Amino acid sequence: MKRKDSSPGQMLPMFPLKKWQHSQKQHPYTFYIFLFACLLMPATANAADITEQLHYPKQQAVSQDGRNEADSLMGIAERQLQQKTPEKAVTSLLQALELYHSISDLRAQGLAYDLLGKAYVELGQFKDAEDAIRRRLAVARDTQDFRGQVFALNNVGSLLLQKGEALAARESFAEAVGIASQIKNSEAQGLSLSNLGLATARLGDYNKAIKLYETALIYRRIVGDPIAEGNTYNNLGEAYLAMGDYQNTIGTFGYGLRLATRTRDRMNEFRAIDGLVAAHSSVGRKERASELLSQRLTLARQLGNIPEELTTFEAYALLYEKQGNYRTARNFYERAIVLSRTLEDNKKEVQLVDKLTQMLKK
Incomplete structure (x- = not known):
């Protein structure tokens, strides 16, 4: 997966198979991290284990037509992922893998496992995604593809973080840092160090x-x-915030916000604003926090992003509740509840109603 670090990890661009070698040089990320959004999702594993789904023919040769069919299936899978139909992509990729295994084409298998991991992540099937990514890692090791190993290790670490296994994730990221340093790849070093920092922060250091x-x-x-x-x-800002170093928190998130705004990286734009709201609120700058939430609300509405609009209303409610302005806080809680119903998010609705009820008892 490409872009964004496990922090909340980067996905391989979709190209026909014959263009992959060039694209690997230009776009080395797989689909990490994903993963900030994915890290917040509960792990599920509804599909059968990949091992049970893959059936590899025993023959060691396949016709040119078979190879062409496998390459075609890869292209189909890429389009299916672009069209947001990952379940169809899984079917195409499993078929392609059978053909690639029959001719022992490790490189093509590695590319297929990259896409398969991405498809399973999009389906929320993290157990299967981890299996596919570990297979990708095994292929990279068998072929001495050190760059591939680095990004596979980052993806493995990202999924381990999603499962709450920060210690194991740190080990995976540390191995990636070591390999990236050996091959002197700046892109891989930056990614691996950033993810290692994330796992280290999760462990409280x-x-x-x-x-x-x-x-x-x-x-x-x-x-x-x-x-x-x-x-x-943004990762750095969250570390400063956890330590209560609000001056550095504000400066760091401020710079992160400028970068995210310039690059139109909306997820990190929301993250930076949230970090700034938390820091300014903690030092008593309520007006600045309110201004930032107004900026957040405008962005969410411009994007037509109802979940982020709901999150903004909830943040407003918490801000005014802390100030003792319960009337205004109630208004924002009620607006958030309306949006939760629009989204048919029953769990969120119950949480918001409970918060409102508790506040009204004060």
């Missing part, structure tokens, strides 16, 4: 995480990827 983020930023500036740089700035 914020000072070490900050140092890792700062080193990651050096490599991300070398590469000249402002989206990746902005993501790491």
